[in-house]
Amino acid sequence: MKRRVPLDDVLDELSPKENLSARDEALARAIAIVTFRRLGTLGRALNERLNRDPKDERLLHLLAIGAAQILFLDIPDHAAVDSAVRLAQEDPKLHHAGGFINAVLRRVARERDMILGAQESWLDTPTWLEERWVKQYGEALAAKIAEAHRSMASVDLSVKENAKDWAERLGGVLLPTGSIRLVERTAIRDLPGFDEGAWWVQDAAAALPARLLQAKPGERIADLCAAPGGKTAQLAAAGAEVLAVDRSAKRLKRLEENLARLDLKAETRAIDAEKLDEAPFDAILLDAPCSATGTIRRHPDVAWTKAEEDIRKLAGLQTRLLDKAAHLLKPGGRLVYCTCSLEAEEGERQATEFLSRHPDFKRQPISADEIGGLAECLTPEGDVRTLPCYLVSSEHERGGLDGFFIARFVKAA
Numbered sequence: 001m002k003r004r005v006p007l008d009d010v011l012d013e014l015s016p017k018e019n020l021s022a023r024d025e026a027l028a029r030a031i032a033i034v035t036f037r038r039l040g041t042l043g044r045a046l047n048e049r050l051n052r053d054p055k056d057e058r059l060l061h062l063l064a065i066g067a068a069q070i071l072f073l074d075i076p077d078h079a080a081v082d083s084a085v086r087l088a089q090e091d092p093k094l095h096h097a098g099g100f101i102n103a104v105l106r107r108v109a110r111e112r113d114m115i116l117g118a119q120e121s122w123l124d125t126p127t128w129l130e131e132r133w134v135k136q137y138g139e140a141l142a143a144k145i146a147e148a149h150r151s152m153a154s155v156d157l158s159v160k161e162n163a164k165d166w167a168e169r170l171g172g173v174l175l176p177t178g179s180i181r182l183v184e185r186t187a188i189r190d191l192p193g194f195d196e197g198a199w200w201v202q203d204a205a206a207a208l209p210a211r212l213l214q215a216k217p218g219e220r221i222a223d224l225c226a227a228p229g230g231k232t233a234q235l236a237a238a239g240a241e242v243l244a245v246d247r248s249a250k251r252l253k254r255l256e257e258n259l260a261r262l263d264l265k266a267e268t269r270a271i272d273a274e275k276l277d278e279a280p281f282d283a284i285l286l287d288a289p290c291s292a293t294g295t296i297r298r299h300p301d302v303a304w305t306k307a308e309e310d311i312r313k314l315a316g317l318q319t320r321l322l323d324k325a326a327h328l329l330k331p332g333g334r335l336v337y338c339t340c341s342l343e344a345e346e347g348e349r350q351a352t353e354f355l356s357r358h359p360d361f362k363r364q365p366i367s368a369d370e371i372g373g374l375a376e377c378l379t380p381e382g383d384v385r386t387l388p389c390y391l392v393s394s395e396h397e398r399g400g401l402d403g404f405f406i407a408r409f410v411k412a413a
């Protein structure tokens with residue numbers, strides 16, 4: 001959080017060094033994720049139970065991860081307390097703090113019901129994001145977004161074909177948008193169809209942009225920010241000849257591995273899309289880099305590692321990539337722009353400003369039928385705006401959608 005590095009990157013760096021087993025790594029990840037998800041609740045619970053402000057930051061961190069396990073994970077209280085005390089004892093600066101940690105965490109365990117009973121919608125959201133979302137979505141909807149971020153996201157799959165059959169085989173639910181939602185938590189690699197590459201993990205909202213591009217067999221399509229390749233896979237599965245571009249060679253390698261498992265083909269190019277020089281394409285998908293505030297359910301660290309200035313910088317990059325995409329498109333070609341952000345600067349505003357900069361482009365409004373009838377996800381302009389509090393169903397414990405903005409444009413013939 002201090003270095004403002006995404007949790008996944010930190011864990012990727014630490015796991016090999018610490019030589020963790022897969023089980024321990026999964027536990028470490030779960031503890032870190034829930035600590036970020038409930039950081040506000042944890043901070044308040046601890047503050048109210050500390051009669052002095054601990055000077056040592058690491059002491060606070062140990063208390064927070066201990067309290068996160070006690071309050072939100074299926075870990076016995078004594079194990080959570082013990083591991084926090086042991087970690088303190090191994091630290092020369094904190095070895096004297098064992099008794100204090102023990103007392104505070106045992107009190108958290110005793111007062112669990114009181115802590116969990118007093119939950120306000122906004123407690124786990126940084127103020128700067130709360131202010132933005134209230135301004136953009138209004139008080140009531142914004143509070144629902146904040147509440148949705150408290151729950152884990154569901155696991156959704158995109159299939160190459162026969163979605164209905166696969167939903168049955170996997171014991172999942174076929175969503176109106178065509179994705180399969182898994183009802184029970186399971187190890188993905190052990191599920192039928194993984195080894196044969198019949199499906200891939202992709203949030204139901206993330207599956208919409210490529211579908212809305214309506215790729216046809218043989219069309220030449222550029223996916224300008226392609227890795228790790230969920231959308232490239234959809235375009236290739238539809239029979240298009242895809243050029244998958246990404247600035248990161250490392251992420252593009254993951255895309256290649258993913259496509260190999262799925263037995264799908266695409267040409268790949270590790271290059272900054274702003275520098276791409278190619279003959280014009282029939283269609284372009286631009287899933288631009290963004291603040292990712294639409295994925296906070298999956299990556300709760302985003303809320304605490306991103307800042308307002310990131311949104312400004314990323315919006316500038318999105319604008320440049322949109323202009324580049326406009327240039328790379330054939331007359332009559334289609335462009336789908338999307339970001340997994342809840343912020344208007346990265347979505348609605350980009351679309352409006354793009355149309356005023358490019359009079360040769362028109363918006364091609366999206367209809368409810370194209371997104372499984374989810375009319376609540378359509379803006380008055382005909383763009384798509386999904387939110388984590390949409391598509392929640394009582395049939396399965398976990399619901400929701402990643403927060404995406406999607407607009408579709410056509411270049412004049």
Ligand SMILES: C[S@@+](CC[C@H](N)C(=O)[O-])C[C@H]1O[C@@H](n2cnc3c(N)ncnc32)[C@H](O)[C@@H]1O
Pocket residue numbers: 224225226227228229230231232245246247248251271272273274287288289290
């Ligand atoms: C939102 S992710 C793409 C996710 C991907 N479309 C999918 O569905 O799996 C954005 C990607 O853009 C890449 N990126 C960022 N800036 C770029 C640039 N200037 N040119 C090309 N790729 C870029 C990042 O490396 C990252 O992989």
